[in-house]
Amino acid sequence: AQKITQTQPGMFVQEKEAVTLDCTYDTSDPSYGLFWYKQPSSGEMIFLIYQGSYDQQNATEGRYSLNFQKARKSANLVISASQLGDSAMYFCAMREYSYQAGNKLTFGGGTRVLVKP
Amino acid sequence: ETGVTQTPRHLVMGMTNKKSLKCEQHLGHNAMYWYKQSAKKPLELMFVYSLEERVENNSVPSRFSPECPNSSHLFLHLHTLQPEDSALYLCASSQVDTNEKLFFGSGTQLSVL
Numbered sequence: 001a002q003k004i005t006q007t008q009p010g011m012f013v014q015e016k017e018a019v020t021l022d023c024t025y026d027t028s029d030p031s032y033g034l035f036w037y038k039q040p041s042s043g044e045m046i047f048l049i050y051q052g053s054y055d056q057q058n059a060t061e062g063r064y065s066l067n068f069q070k071a072r073k074s075a076n077l078v079i080s081a082s083q084l085g086d087s088a089m090y091f092c093a094m095r096e097y098s099y100q101a102g103n104k105l106t107f108g109g110g111t112r113v114l115v116k117p
Numbered sequence: 118e119t120g121v122t123q124t125p126r127h128l129v130m131g132m133t134n135k136k137s138l139k140c141e142q143h144l145g146h147n148a149m150y151w152y153k154q155s156a157k158k159p160l161e162l163m164f165v166y167s168l169e170e171r172v173e174n175n176s177v178p179s180r181f182s183p184e185c186p187n188s189s190h191l192f193l194h195l196h197t198l199q200p201e202d203s204a205l206y207l208c209a210s211s212q213v214d215t216n217e218k219l220f221f222g223s224g225t226q227l228s229v230l
Contacts, residue, residue, distance in 0.1 A: 105160075106159075107160040
């Protein structure tokens with residue numbers, strides 16, 4: 001069974017508007033972490049935001065915020081005031097942690113965002 | 118200087134060639150990873166090295182051979198690849214025993230002819 005699901009393969013968003021990218025996950029581990037990465041056409045995966053399973057408040061990083069609904073096992077990314085440079089692929093990932101192997105991230109299939117001027 | 122550097126950026130090889138991908142991290146991390154990103158598929162974890170020891174090998178074919186000579190360098194040796202091995206190969210690093218994020222390089226776009 002897929003651990004990370006991103007149901008939106010692609011989205012258009014108008015510049016300066018907000019966009020929400022969906023992510024649901026599946027784990028029986030009470031301790032886990034959720035990440036969002038951005039991948040522009042250059043290929044590099046750029047870290048955006050992190051939410052720990054025990055964090056009481058939703059994470060925020062500048063224009064990025066994570067809508068964490070633990071009971072629903074969802075961790076949606078909200079990008080406010082979209083900019084043209086936000087056009088990229090966005091990946092949700094879940095951390096499984098072990099001392100030996102460090103942070104193992106399992107990725108979703110990604111959502112392609114295209115910001116329109 | 119970027120945190121994780123991968124070379125080459127692009128590689129085209131025949132099925133009988135032998136080539137190597139190189140990754141170097143300047144972040145003082147002690148774990149390094151190889152991921153494969155194929156078109157229309159999620160990123161797949163291939164190998165994990167922690168404290169210079171391989172701790173994960175996700176059923177990767179033997180035509181892919183990783184090497185981690187020290188905590189800053191990671192190689193992926195390629196031989197007799199197949200066209201379906203064409204993909205973006207991403208290297209990442211992290212610090213073991215913390216919850217820190219993975220830092221990724223820009224990847225090597227590999228095409229096997």
